[in-house]
Amino acid sequence: MPLIAQLLSVILLTCLSVGARGEKLRIVTEPWAPYVYEQGGQNLGLDYETTAIVFKRLGIEVEWQFLPWKRCLSMLETGQADGALDIFHSAERDATLLYPSEPLSDVEFVMFYANDRPHPFTTLEQLKGLTIGTSPGYLYSPDFSRSQLFTREPAPTHEANFGKLVRGRIDLLITDRRVGQHLLDELNIRDLITENPTVISRQSQFLAVRRNAGMDLLVQRFGAELKRFKREPAYAELSARYGAAPVDSASLRDATVGGKTVEQQESSAQ
Template sequence: MSPIFPLSVAALLACLSFSALGEKLRIVTEPWSPYVIVDGNHASGLDYDTTSIVFERLGIDVEWQFLPWKRCLMMLSEGEADGVLDIFKDEARADLLYPNEPLSSVDWVLFQANARPHAFNSMEDLHGLTVGVSPGYRYSPAFDNSTSFIREPAPSHEANFGKLIRDRIDLMVTDRLLGRQMIKRLKLEGQVSQLPVVLNHRGQYLALRPNAGMDLLVQRFSAELKRFKREPAYAELVERYTGEMSTARPEEPGESVDKTVEQQESGAL
C-alpha cells in the first residue's frame, strides 16, 4: 500500500467531519464584542456566528472555550486546542495554518479621557505617557517595540476603561468597534472619546495547529467563508453586530502609523 494512501484518508476524515472520528474541533478565543460575545451560556458575535455557520456547512463539530487571550495562546502552543479564533497573521506564529480569507478586520485606535486630552499624530506623541493595553495583544511593530512610553496591561477591557477615567493611565488602545461599544455599555459617553488616527489595520483569522488533514481543512474553510461573505446573510450579520454595512475584504497586511496616518472609521487578538 502506498504510504500516501493512509495520509489521504486521514486528511479526508479530518475535513469531512471530526464527528466521524468521535471528536470535535477544539477552538479557543477571548470574548470581545462585537466579534465574540459571551452572555452566560450563550455565545454570539460577528466572527463567532460566521465561523459556526461555515463549520456547520463543512460538517465539522466544534467545541468552544472562551478564555483570556494569553491563556488561549498557551493552550494552542501546548496542544490543548486545535485552533484559535480572531488571531492576526504574524511571523512569530508562522507554525499555524491560516485560511487565505480573513473573518473580519480591526482598527487599533487610542482612547482618551476627555478631562485629560492628548493629541496623537505619530508615535513621538506618546513619549513619557502610560498607555493601557491587553496582555498578549500585538498592535503594531512600532507601538509594541517602542521604549519611549509605558505599556500597562489590564486584566480586561473594562478594567482599562476604568483606569482611564480614574487617571491611572493616560491613554488606552483597543479596537475601534469594541471601544465604541464599551463606552456605550459602561455609560462613558462624554467622558471618553476615540482619537482619530489608526495605529494599525489588521485582518482577523481563524488559525489551526498543523495536524493530519488540517491544511486541507483550512483550504475548505477559506473557500466556504468566501462564499458565505457574498451572501445576504453575512451582510445581515455585519449590520446586526456593528451597525455598519458590509464592505470589501480587509486588507492584509495592515499599515502602521509609522508608514501612514490613516484617517478612517477596526480589528483585534
C-alpha cells in the first residue's frame, strides 16, 4: 500500500476511535495538586492545563473524570476509560497502554514527619518499627513494599494521610514533594510538618491511552504537540505559575535510596 494511503487509513482509524461516533475521549485521573485538581468547579493544574491545551490544538474533545486512583485503574482495565492522566510508565502495562515519547512532568517521592515526633532518615533501614502512610492504588518499589522493618498503612486521600500524621496515627507519610508542599499550605499545617529531604524515587508521569484502533497515531500526535508546546513561552509561564522545573530525563536516572524506585501508578484496583 502506498505511504499516503497508509497514513490516510491510520488517520481514519483515529477518527473512528475518538470522534466519528460523536464520542469524547474519556480521560480519568486522581486529584494530584498542583499537577491536576479541581477548585471552585474549575479543573486546574500544570499537567491538566498542559494536556487540555494540547488536545485543543489537536481538535480532540475530552471528557474528564476525577476519581480515586484505584477506580481510575479499574476503569482503564475494563474499558470504561480511554486513558489516564499522570500515570507512570511500566513495562508491565505496555501490553495494554500506549505512552507518548514526551512526559508531562516529573515527580520526586519523599517522606514527611510531624515536628513533635521527628523521624529524619537517609536509608529505609532507619525506619524500623515505624508506620508509614501510603496511598491505595499505588505500587511502591519491592524494597519498600515488602520490607518487614516498618508498617505501611493506607489512607483514602492525601489529605487524610496528613491528618493522620498530625494526630500521631502514623509516623511518616510518602508522597510527591510538590504535592506534599501544596498540601502543607492548603491544610494550613506548614508549622506542624517537615519534609525529609531524602528522595525515595524520581519518575516521569504521562498521559497514557488504551491500545485501541488508531490510538498509536493519537499518541504520536500528542507527544509531538506536547514537545512543541513545551518550547513556547506559554508553557514557561504555566510552569512558573505552578512552581515547576523543566522535566530533566537524565535526573530520573540518578541514584535514589538504595538505588530503588517508588512507582505511583501501577497497582491493580483489587
